[in-house]
Amino acid sequence: MAGVSLYSSPSFSVLCLAQKQKLHFSVSGDNQNVPFLSRSLASLRLNSSANPLPVCKPFVTRFSDSGSSVAESEPDSSVIKSELQSETLVSEPVKQEPKREELFAVVMVGSRQYIVFPGRFIYTQRLKGANVKDKIILNKVLLVGSKTSTWIGKPVVTNAAVHAVVEDQLLDDKVIVFKYKKKKHYRRKIGHRQPITRLRILSIAGYEDYPAVALSDIEPIK
Template identity: 55%
Template sequence: MASPSATLSLCSAFSAHCSVAPPRSLSKPSLSLARPTIGFLSTSAASTSRPAFPAAPKFAESAVVAEPETTDIEAVVVSEDKPKREEIFAVVMVGGRQYIVFPGRYLYTQRLKDANVDDQIVLNKVLLVGTKTHTYIGKPVVTNATVHAVVENQGLNDKVVVFKYKPKKKYRRNIGHRQPNTRIRITGITGYEEYPASPNVAV
């Protein structure tokens, strides 16, 4: 059996190396409403918060550097200004019908007799000539005004069905008809300058 002096020395050695914490109090823990701080090794930190990453830098407009324009070769755009044709129109009578004609456009009229393809024709019954600044109104026609045209084609209109029927008489007639026509292209309007003109009034 160990002596009391040896036991005392052994206890003093243990007390030098170990520290004994005081006993915990059995009092009721206090409730704190403050937001708990999240530690580095806390399990709630991984579930509720995300790691903070540095924000990506926004690219400013000044950061885009445009390539310098080369001044060795200078591109010169030459615009060919073609002379604009005069804005003019006329109202001409062909075969008892009136047509509005423009230079450069084509027109379908009733069949012109003794007119072959590529023939140059002149229309003298000009009722009105209008330009951008003046209007020439005929009484009934504009004297010395002529419309020049060229014959492009001699053709036929679309078929028109003529159906006749009489009830209770056993009478039916189904007839198709295609009216002959002439396609002409207007080439110019001349001879109206000497006629007295009235200025156009904007409505």
């Protein structure tokens, strides 16, 4: 009962009213000076106390570390130029391989003529009695030519010979032979593979003593 009479006394009520007026006066004064802060002043204080702003030090350190790493990964342009110049100076000159001898011959094997070059191979008709890795000599040399002169046989170049080796005895590609007779119900389809020999040309020799014909010796046609 005493407590109730204390709160209901006129002196206590007058004191509370004076404090409320003083508080209202201070808030209204703040609103007149800074009007845009009057609405959310309490919310800003609560938010600032509840959720403090993060410290920016870790971000700054990470950024500095990344900048240093980028700086280390990107070398200076002057260093690159000096390295390129040193590489160009140290580079060795390109060695040109010697060209093979510009020499060819025309030989007759069976009933056909072939142009042969040393180091290359040709396919001829089957040579009977020749085995793989056997060395043979082709004596029917009709012509021998080089870059500057020519040896023309009449009909062959005497003492000239083409040395070769047998690489393989094989069959040529299949050829289809089809026979047909109309109104007779006659049809035949036959496949044939011709036996051939592959020769590797080793060298051309023996033509040096034969008289050669140069371009200067040939008379122009009038």
